[in-house]
Amino acid sequence: MFRIPLRLVTCLAASLALLAPTLVTAESAHAAAQRIRLGNSADVSRGSWSGPAYTMNGSGAVVPATMTRAIDAIRGGTGTLDVVLAGSAPTSGSATPECDTVMGLAGVNSCTTWTLTSRRDGDNSAANTDIRNAEFVYFAGGDQCDYADWKGTALQGSVKSVVAKGGGSGGGSAGHHINSAVVYDACAGSVTSDEALYDPYDPAITFTTGMFAWPNYAGTINDSHFVTRDRMGRTMAFVARAVEDGLTTGGAAWGVGVDDGGSLFIDKNGRATAAGADTYVVLGDHRPEQADPDRYLTYEDYKIWRVRPGRTHDFKNRPTCGYYLRSIVDGVPDRNLYSGTPVTNCG
Structure with a gap:
């Protein structure tokens, strides 16, 4: 569901206040x-x-x-x-x-x-x-x-x-x-996959940590409208940043991308079941080969799980099988990011 960002309403009100301070104030933009x-x-x-x-x-x-x-x-x-x-x-x-x-x-x-x-x-x-x-x-x-x-x-x-x-x-x-544990908060504006891969320190990439820390969901960075708006690349950049900047523990971060119409149900044991559309879990388990301001991202061998509707992903006992590999070299994906053959199977 699209909703008008409240920050835009506030900024507009503040601008009008400068032109006609007796009519509008920034404070009046906040309804009860x-x-x-x-x-x-x-x-x-x-x-x-x-x-x-x-x-x-x-x-x-x-x-x-x-x-x-x-x-x-x-x-x-x-x-x-x-x-x-x-x-x-x-x-x-x-x-x-x-x-x-x-x-x-x-x-x-x-x-x-x-x-x-x-x-x-x-x-x-x-x-x-x-x-x-x-x-x-x-x-x-x-x-x-x-x-x-x-x-x-x-x-x-x-x-x-x-x-x-x-x-x-x-x-x-x-x-x-x-x-999610690490929140892409978009407080400095939204970022596209191309922008994030070309500069993982783009000013529009800002995070909030310490908001919620749900059991079995540590180290995660959620992303939405995932396939529809081609957000795999930016989630990869978020994951690289989280590892590089120490926003997660253990030198690893997990992106969780859910597409339009899709949903994950996660039970008390950390087992997630997908519904409606595919979910992608993107693991970065090492520091990026290159992640610096104003430089293209290079990250070898992201592990990606494609979780189709009706299938599960265990966030408590995180899998070590069933993933395919993708890399970003100088800001460019090596292959199709949304589909691949798992390099291991889970029996």
Whole structure:
């Protein structure tokens, strides 16, 4: 789902304020946080939950197949749970598009949409109460820089508490980005694969770390709209940067690219099942041969897993087989990045 980045709204308001300060101020661009609840008005009360579970979607919309699996995993197949949607306002259509879908799924007591438009909304007491009382938090599509700005607010701790009690987290597009260990935050603008491979230190490549660290999902960098917008190259650059700059531990980083209409359901044991479209897992397990500002990237032998719908990838016990190899030499891929014959099989 496409949503207008909040930073663009803020910048426009600030520019107008310079021209007509008596009419518009930058502060006025931030609307008050808004809440719309569907379903039962009272939250579920229950002693324990059976998650955590996650959904990672390539585009903004909820994918019913994986959302249903997450809901069932968290509630242990019995009872109902509460979902909170956090994000910026949709640009057209329903004011609650994600919750409209969620309320059609079995096992849901309520779905509450919170439209949050500024960093200070991350400390909104009512929003944080709803999140802490929920069992699943879904981050909408939009602008992941807005979501990264909630690092250090109460909202960050509230979402962590949901996962800690056996609930779950997920999101689509920007919401997919924010759920990885290293977040490509796009706070300095978006970058294409060509730009990233020609300069892995392009000013538009910025990261946020320390937002969330989900069990079994360490060292990951999510990317969205993956095949549709040809983002394999930039994910390779992100992986190289993460290793080179020490953003991950153990000298390795994993890119997780999900295409439009695709989704990963990840269970409490770290096993991910793809649905809807292919997912790609891109491992860089050594430092790049060349990664410097204003120089083409060179990285030999990325290990790539293509996870087709219905197939799985284990993020807890990460596989050492089933991958194909691809290299980038002076910013140029050696072969087709999206398809290859595995150099090993998994029996």
